[in-house]
Amino acid sequence: MRVAMTLLICSLATAQRMPELGVKARHYLVDLIRLDTTNPPGNETRVAEYLKQVASANGIGCELLGADPSRLNFVARLPGAEQRSRPLLLIAHSDVVPADRAQWTADPFAGQLKHGYIYGRGAQDDKSLLAAELAVLVELKHRGAKLNRDIILLSESDEEAGSSGISWLIQNAYPKIDAEFALNEGGAGLDTRGGTRVFQIQTSEKVPSRVILTARGVAGHGSLPRPDNAVVHLARAIERLADADQPVRLNTTTRRYLGEIVKLADYRWLAPLLPKLEDPSTAAAAADEIRSKDVELNAMLRTSISPTMLEAGLKINVIPNVALAKLDVRRLPNETREEVEARFREIVNDPAVEISREQGQDMPATEPSSLTTSLYVTMDKVFRESHPESIVVPYMSRGATDGSYLRQKGMAVYGVPIFMREGGESRAHGNDERISPANLTRGVELLWKIVTAAAE
Numbered sequence: 001m002r003v004a005m006t007l008l009i010c011s012l013a014t015a016q017r018m019p020e021l022g023v024k025a026r027h028y029l030v031d032l033i034r035l036d037t038t039n040p041p042g043n044e045t046r047v048a049e050y051l052k053q054v055a056s057a058n059g060i061g062c063e064l065l066g067a068d069p070s071r072l073n074f075v076a077r078l079p080g081a082e083q084r085s086r087p088l089l090l091i092a093h094s095d096v097v098p099a100d101r102a103q104w105t106a107d108p109f110a111g112q113l114k115h116g117y118i119y120g121r122g123a124q125d126d127k128s129l130l131a132a133e134l135a136v137l138v139e140l141k142h143r144g145a146k147l148n149r150d151i152i153l154l155s156e157s158d159e160e161a162g163s164s165g166i167s168w169l170i171q172n173a174y175p176k177i178d179a180e181f182a183l184n185e186g187g188a189g190l191d192t193r194g195g196t197r198v199f200q201i202q203t204s205e206k207v208p209s210r211v212i213l214t215a216r217g218v219a220g221h222g223s224l225p226r227p228d229n230a231v232v233h234l235a236r237a238i239e240r241l242a243d244a245d246q247p248v249r250l251n252t253t254t255r256r257y258l259g260e261i262v263k264l265a266d267y268r269w270l271a272p273l274l275p276k277l278e279d280p281s282t283a284a285a286a287a288d289e290i291r292s293k294d295v296e297l298n299a300m301l302r303t304s305i306s307p308t309m310l311e312a313g314l315k316i317n318v319i320p321n322v323a324l325a326k327l328d329v330r331r332l333p334n335e336t337r338e339e340v341e342a343r344f345r346e347i348v349n350d351p352a353v354e355i356s357r358e359q360g361q362d363m364p365a366t367e368p369s370s371l372t373t374s375l376y377v378t379m380d381k382v383f384r385e386s387h388p389e390s391i392v393v394p395y396m397s398r399g400a401t402d403g404s405y406l407r408q409k410g411m412a413v414y415g416v417p418i419f420m421r422e423g424g425e426s427r428a429h430g431n432d433e434r435i436s437p438a439n440l441t442r443g444v445e446l447l448w449k450i451v452t453a454a455a456e
C-alpha cells in the first residue's frame with residue numbers, strides 16, 4: 001500500500017511538474033540571452049556567475065574554473081546515490097558569435113518574444129541547450145532523484161573562437177568533467193516533406209583545417225601585363241581547388257546515415273547511388289549527382305573548400321607582388337591534414353602559389369562515438385517514442401564543436417537532437433536567431449527523459 005501511495009504521489013508530481021520544466025528553461029534562456037557573451041571578447045564569466053547563482057539557490061554544488069577571470073568555465077555536479085556507473089556529462093558552451101544589430105529585426109541581446117519566437121543570439125547556439133540542461137539539473141535536485149551515477153553540467157567558454165575553455169579544463173581539471181559519455185550540441189531534429197521526423201544524433205564532425213594560399217610574383221606598372229601576376233596565379237589556384245572533386249570517403253556514421261535516410265520517401269532517389277559511392281571508380285560521379293540535388297549530403301561525403309577572404313593590391317595601376325586567399329576547409333575526420341594539403345598542392349600545381357595553415361581552431365580528428373553505449377540506445381528509444389513516425393540516425397556534422405576534444409580523450413560524445421530545425425532552416429550564427437517556446441519545451445522534456453533513463 002505504501003509502495004502504491006508513493007508511486008501515486010510520484011506520478012502526480014511528474015504530471016504536475018513537467019510543464020514547469022519548459023517554463024524554467026524559457027526563463028533561463030531569456031536570462032542567458034540577456035548576458036552578452038559575444039566572442040571575442042567573450043566575458044563568459046557573466047554566464048558562469050549566473051549559473052552559479054541558480055545552482056547555489058537550488059543547493060547544487062558547483063565551481064567556476066579557468067585561467068582568465070573574465071572567461072571562467074562553470075562545472076556543477078549532482079552526486080549519484082550509488083555510483084555504480086561513471087558520470088553523465090551535460091555540455092553547453094557559454095559564448096556566442098557576434099551579432100550585427102543592424103541586420104536583425106530584434107535586439108539580439110533582449111530575449112524578446114516576437115511572432116511566437118524567442119529572439120536572441122544564442123537562442124539556438126547554444127544557450128537553449130544550456131537552459132534545458134540547467135532546468136533538468138535543477139528539477140532532478142528538487143525531486144531528490146536517486147541517481148545511479150553523477151550528473152555533471154559543464155558550460156565552457158570560448159567554443160566559438162579558440163576552444164581555450166575546454167582545452168584548459170582537459171589540461172588542468174579533467175577529473176572534474178571526466179565521464180562515461182556526454183550530451184552536447186551538434187545534433188538536430190528535422191521533419192521531412194513526407195512527414196517523417198528525423199532525429200540526427202551527432203557522433204562525428206568534420207574538422208576545420210583552414211588554409212592560406214599565397215601567390216607571389218613581381219610588382220610592376222599596371223600598363224604592362226606580366227605572366228607572373230600574383231593576382232592571376234591566385235585566381236587560377238582558387239578556381240582549380242574549387243572545381244576539383246575531393247575524394248569520397250564514407251565512415252561508419254555517414255554510411256549508416258545514408259543507409260537509413262534512403263528508406264524515406266524524400267530520399268528514395270539516393271538508392272541507386274549508394275552502391276556507387278562504395279566503388280572508387282564510380283564514387284566521384286555518384287557524389288556529383290548527389291551534389292546536384294542536395295549540397296548538404298555532398299558535404300558529408302568529402303572534404304570541402306569554401307574560399308572566404310581575399311587580399312591583394314593597393315592601387316589599380318600597380319601590380320602587387322603578393323596576393324592572398326583564405327579558404328575555409330572542412331576535412332573528413334578520416335583524412336589527415338597532411339594528406340589534404342598534399343592533395344591541394346597537386347591540384348594547384350603552381351610553384352608560385354604557397355599553401356600554408358591559417359592559425360586558429362585546430363580540433364583533433366577522432367573516431368565516431370559508439371552507437372552501442374547505453375546512452376545512445378536510450379536516446380534512440382526516447383526519440384523514436386516521441387513521435388509516431390520517426391527515425392533516429394547517427395550524424396556527422398559539418399560544423400565543429402568542443403566535443404572532438406573529449407572524443408579524443410576517449411569519451412563518447414553525442415550531439416543531442418532535442419530541438420527541431422524550425423521552418424527547415426538553422427539560424428545558428430545567422431541573423432534573427434530564434435527558437436519557439438514550444439520547441440524549447442518539447443526539447444527540455446526530451447532531455448529530461450533521456451537523462452532520467454540514463455541515470456536513474
Ligand SMILES: [Zn+2]
Nearest residue numbers: 093125126185
Ligand atoms: Zn555552438
